Amino acid sequence: MTASSKILDRAGLATRLADARAAGRTVALANGLFDLLHVGHLRYLEAARRQADMLVVAVNSDESARTLRGPSRPIVPAVERAELVAGFACVDYVMIFPEITVVPVLRDLRPDVHCKGTDYTPETLPEASAARELGVRIAIVGDPKLHATTDLLRRIRSGASAG
Helix, strand or coil, X not given: CCCHHHECCHHHHHHHHHHHHHCCCCEEEEEECCCCCCHHHXXXXXXXXXXXXXXXXXXXXXXXHXXXXXXXXXXXXXXXXXXXXXXXXXXXXXEEECCCCCHHHXXXXXXXXXXXXXXXXXXXXXXXXXXXXXXXXXEECCCCCCCCHHHHHHHHHHCCCCC
């Protein structure tokens, strides 16, 4: 399967997930901007994949990324970010979502588990109440938040090396 064939719209993805569930497979959902991929993204997604039989990744649209991070973001367009994320072996499917929060995606796809990085706790997760309401388990996964695109951009702009 090519990276681009893993990218689906919400309706197409819902159909594929229904078929997978009918075959007894479980689904994990991870989400984020994934602007300028780094090792923290890979570790987050690999850990998320270990939570279920399949991993779906929801990538913020360009508009929602600008709303969340400011007018200079994203650096990489959503369609390219989605294709890069889809290129990871641990990722089964990718979708681009326009909302500011992932709550509508949770409601539409109803994954078995919702995975977030270690910069969150189950108590600080913005979509925690929606996940609980839907019966979606929350998993905090990945390595400590030592890698961030904002930090990477700061280093690039200052000319500092990775050390």
